[in-house]
Amino acid sequence: MSPLSVSTFLNSEIKFDVIIFDEASQIFPQDAIGAIYRGKQLIVVGDSKQMPPGNFFNVAPDSDDDENEDITDFESILDLCSTSFPQKRLKWHYRSRYEQLISFSNKNFYDNDLVTFPSSKMDEAGIGVDYFYVDGIFDRKSKTNQAEAERVVDLVFENIIKYPERSLGVVAFSISQQNLIEKLIYRRRQQNSAFEEFFKSDRVEPFFVKNLETVQGDERDTIIFSIAYAKDSQGRLLLNFGPINREGGERRLNVAVTRAKINVQLVSSMHYCDIDLSRTKSVGARLLREYLDYAENGVAALERSITVDATNPFEQYDSEFESEVCEFLRENGFAVDPQVGCSSFKIDLALKRPDSSDYVLAIECDGATYHSSKTARDRDRLRQEILERMGWKFYRIWSTDWFRNKHVEKNRLLGAAKKALENCPANVNHPDISNDNFSEVVIEKQFEFPKYKMVDAMAVARKNGRNILAVTRAIVEVESPVSEEWLLKRIVFLFAGREKVTNVVRKEFNRYMWNCARYGIVRKDGFLYMQGRQIPMLRVPSAGVEPRDIKYIELRELALGLKEILKQNVSAEKQGLYRLLTQNLGFSRIGDAILERMDSALELIYKDIEINGEMISLK
Numbered sequence: 189m190s191p192l193s194v195s196t197f198l199n200s201e202i203k204f205d206v207i208i209f210d211e212a213s214q215i216f217p218q219d220a221i222g223a224i225y226r227g228k229q230l231i232v233v234g235d236s237k238q239m240p241p242g243n244f245f246n247v248a249p250d251s252d253d254d255e256n257e258d259i260t261d262f263e264s265i266l267d268l269c270s271t272s273f274p275q276k277r278l279k280w281h282y283r284s285r286y287e288q289l290i291s292f293s294n295k296n297f298y299d300n301d302l303v304t305f306p307s308s309k310m311d312e313a314g315i316g317v318d319y320f321y322v323d324g325i326f327d328r329k330s331k332t333n334q335a336e337a338e339r340v341v342d343l344v345f346e347n348i349i350k351y352p353e354r355s356l357g358v359v360a361f362s363i364s365q366q367n368l369i370e371k372l373i374y375r376r377r378q379q380n381s382a383f384e385e386f387f388k389s390d391r392v393e394p395f396f397v398k399n400l401e402t403v404q405g406d407e408r409d410t411i412i413f414s415i416a417y418a419k420d421s422q423g424r425l426l427l428n429f430g431p432i433n434r435e436g437g438e439r440r441l442n443v444a445v446t447r448a449k450i451n452v453q454l455v456s457s458m459h460y461c462d463i464d465l466s467r468t469k470s471v472g473a474r475l476l477r478e479y480l481d482y483a484e485n486g487v488a489a490l491e492r493s494i495t496v497d498a499t500n501p502f503e504q505y506d507s508e509f510e511s512e513v514c515e516f517l518r519e520n521g522f523a524v525d526p527q528v529g530c531s532s533f534k535i536d537l538a539l540k541r542p543d544s545s546d547y548v549l550a551i552e553c554d555g556a557t558y559h560s561s562k563t564a565r566d567r568d569r570l571r572q573e574i575l576e577r578m579g580w581k582f583y584r585i586w587s588t589d590w591f592r593n594k595h596v597e598k599n600r601l602l603g604a605a606k607k608a609l610e611n612c613p614a615n616v617n618h619p620d621i622s623n624d625n626f627s628e629v630v631i632e633k634q635f636e637f638p639k640y641k642m643v644d645a646m647a648v649a650r651k652n653g654r655n656i657l658a659v660t661r662a663i664v665e666v667e668s669p670v671s672e673e674w675l676l677k678r679i680v681f682l683f684a685g686r687e688k689v690t691n692v693v694r695k696e697f698n699r700y701m702w703n704c705a706r707y708g709i710v711r712k713d714g715f716l717y718m719q720g721r722q723i724p725m726l727r728v729p730s731a732g733v734e735p736r737d738i739k740y741i742e743l744r745e746l747a748l749g750l751k752e753i754l755k756q757n758v759s760a761e762k763q764g765l766y767r768l769l770t771q772n773l774g775f776s777r778i779g780d781a782i783l784e785r786m787d788s789a790l791e792l793i794y795k796d797i798e799i800n801g802e803m804i805s806l807k
Contacts, residue, residue, distance in 0.1 A: 191215055195222030202226060209233060211405060212266035214241045220265040232273065234266035237297040238404055238443050279303045285450050288316030292482050295490055296475055297442050312776060314351065317452045319483040319777075324457035326418040331364040333416040333457055340414045340455050341372045344395075347410055347453075348386050354409035354451075355393035356386075359400065359444050362430050365416040366399045373397065400431055400440040403447060411448040415476075418457030425458070427468045429476060437472030445479060454483040485779040509587045510536055510553045516598060522605055523733065524551075539605055541731075549608035551601075552584040581608050637749065637772055640727035640736065641666055645678040656682050656700045660716070661707045668718040671740035675716065715742050725752065728772045735774030738785045746789035751796065751806070759805035762790075 189197070191209075207227030209215060212234030224230055241264055262268040280303050294302045320343070324335030340358060347356055360366040377387065387395055393408055419425045427433075431440050445452060460480035463473060482490060510526065514537050517524045523540035528547065539549035583604045590597045643663045652658040659679055664670055676689045676697060683693045701711060710717040723742065726749030729735045749769055754760060760768075766786045770778050778786075790797075790804075798805050 191219045191223045194226070195219075198226075203228075205229060206231065209265060212269070213238050213264045214404065215265045216241050217262050217265050217268045230269075230273075232266055232269045233278075234264070236266060236270065237293075238439055277301065286316045288487070289448055289450075289452060290446060291487065291490060292317075292479055293442050293446050296478065297438075315451055317454065317483045317486075319480075320453060320455045321459070321484075322455060322457050324418055326416060326420050326457070328420055330368075331362055331416075332368045333365065333414075333418055334368070336414055336416055336418070336455055336457050337365060337368045337372055340369055340412055341376055343412050343453055343455065344373060345376065345383065347412070348383055351410065352386070355391070356395050356410050356412070357403075357406060357408035357447065358397040358412045358414065359403050359447065360397065360414045361400060361416050361432070363399050363401075365414055366397055369414065370397045400444055404443045407447050407449060409449050410451040410453065411444075412453045412455065413444060415454070415456045415458065419462070425462055427463065427470075427473055429470075429473055432472035432476055433468075433470045434472070437470065438475045441472060441475055441479065452483075454480075456480060456483075460484060484777065486777050509590065513537060513551065513553060513585060513590070513601070517601070517605060520602060520605075523731075539608060541609065549581045549583055549605060552582065554584075554587050581611075583608075637726050637728040637752070638724070639730045640733075642733065643667060646681075649679070649682060654682055656697070657704065657707055660701070660704070661709060664709055664716045664718055668721055669715045669723065669742040669745065671736075671742075672711065672714050672716055674736070674740040723748065725749070726769075726772075729774045738773070738775070738782045741773070741785070743785070743789050743792060746785065747792040750786070750789055751793050754797065754804060754806045759803055761802045762804055763802070765804060 204227045206229045207223055208231045209220065209223075210233050212220075212232045213236060214234070262271075279301060290302065294300055320339060322333075322336045322339045324333045324339075326333050344356065344358065347354065358366075358369055360369055377384065396406065396408075398406065415429075417425075417429050429437075431437050458480060460477050463477040463480070465474055465477065468474075514524050514526055517537070517539070525538050525540065525547075526536065528535040528538040535547075535550045536553040537551035538547040539551065540546070541548050583601070585597060585601065643666050645659065645663065648659050648662045652662060656679070659682065660675065663675060663679075673689070676693065680686050680689050680693060683696055686693055701709070704711060704716075705719070708719045710719050723744045726741075726745050746769075749772070750765060753765060753768055766778055766783065769786070770782060775782060796807055798807055
């Protein structure tokens with residue numbers, strides 16, 4: 189019962205052994221008293237990082253006496269009890285099927301203390317957080333954004349068609365934008381009644397359109413999030429984001445962005461860089477800017493403010509045992525990532541499917557993560573149960589068995605890995621629901637870029653007696669052109685066993701390379717080339733291999749890739765052209781660095797192309 193229902197309907201003589209308040213952040217202290225006095229024991233459950241109870245209809249008292257101050261000091265029964273009761277944080281987060289959905293809030297609201305569970309499927313369109321930019325204008329008179337509302341409605345019906353089994357909700361920043369979206373959806377339903385089954389109110393999780401103030405407690409598979417606020421018709425952005433700007437407004441943002449179980453689709457007429465933090469001190473505005481950055485650029489936005497281990501930024505293991513298992517699998521041709529996950533709960537080793545970035549097998553080693561679990565129930569049953577629920581196949585290796593009978597354990601592991609790959613479903617490429625309707629602009633044809641052949645630097649070093657020039661030539665001979673910085677990172681172990689590229693390493697490498705022409709190597713603008721060899725067609729990563737950083741791809745090679753896509757597709761919209769090339773290169777989003785690199789590459793082929801507005805075609 190609600191607290192007020194308890195006071196209204198239960199006789200005052202009715203008592204209870206335990207009183208439990210759920211969603212306690214939504215309950216006024218004065219409303220809770222009528223239930224609390226009936227119990228011998230009190231348990232209060234709630235989230236202080238979510239919204240306090242609404243007080244729109246409360247009249248503020250005129251007097252300033254201590255009694256009135258006493259009441260207003262505590263916004264909820266949760267707030268009041270937290271001052272005197274012992275507190276326990278519930279850390280295991282179940283709602284988000286993909287860590288991308290909770291990572292932002294975990295970092296900014298929960299001190300990275302939540303235990304979240306990585307999914308076997310990595311970020312792609314339709315899962316995690318997707319960003320859709322709209323060239324919309326905020327009308328200050330009606331407090332709406334028409335273009336953005338229309339895009340939201342388009343997404344609603346695209347989601348119904350593409351994901352009919354998913355529940356769906358829309359969250360708007362303001363009541364005005366909510367009303368506009370509801371009106372446009374109703375108009376679309378009148379024009380086409382084929383989707384009426386989806387809008388029935390008796391569904392388990394019916395469709396809704398709500399605003400920030402009313403969405404707390406709701407959850408849906410997919411949430412479409414409309415910001416609405418943007419530059420006005422005069423090009424001004426006033427940084428007034430309604431309830432977000434108020435004190436505590438950041439909690440409304442936290443509520444909104446954590447409603448989805450599978451996918452958040454953020455529709456915005458702003459980029460994060462449009463919000464100038466020097467003009468506002470609002471915590472809500474700052475976090476909105478960070479969330480826009482996160483939605484558009486992915487985990488890299490979080491990593492800007494997260495300190496990583498500089499001595500080993502790429503791979504970290506819990507133990508030598510875990511490292512040995514990982515290397516064994518890689519030596520046998522399997523693609524493996526260590527420590528997969530964003531929170532304190534990580535998959536020790538994750539086996540990748542060859543044709544995508546998705547994972548097919550969670551390999552649990554009894555390392556630090558395993559032993560940090562306080563109970564056998566956490567370690568042995570619940571971890572496996574949750575991982576399997578998140579789409580993982582599960583395999584555990586005991587260190588004692590591995591060291592006592594390594595031959596048998598290795599064969600068992602190889603068998604499990606092969607079986608996992610054989611039984612994984614075929615990779616399905618879902619069309620991207622994007623603002624530029626790229627699928628309509630580019631005519632897709634079946635062609636493939638050549639794969640990037642990457643040399644095993646360690647093996648080459650053993651073969652060439654750790655001769656730095658000989659190792660460099662062996663790599664450049666296969667990979668030319670190759671970024672000098674990237675090559676140095678891969679052969680840094682040759683410099684007195686160092687692990688990081690320092691100025692000392694660079695100076696020593698320059699000393700070796702002063703006579704590199706004798707080895708047929710050309711150094712130019714940060715890249716190494718084989719003398720007399722032409723720039724190759726753009727090379728893309730092989731299945732299961734991490735993509736090259738965009739800055740490690742030579743501009744002329746990138747330009748050849750752009751030109752090839754135009755050749756295959758006759759013409760393309762610029763944004764669509766960039767998107768297709770980005771996907772081929774193994775990136776999920778077009779960030780600022782990729783966009784800048786693409787623009788520079790496009791300049792190299794200006795003489796070969798014609799540009800008509802946003803459309804580009806070969807001459």
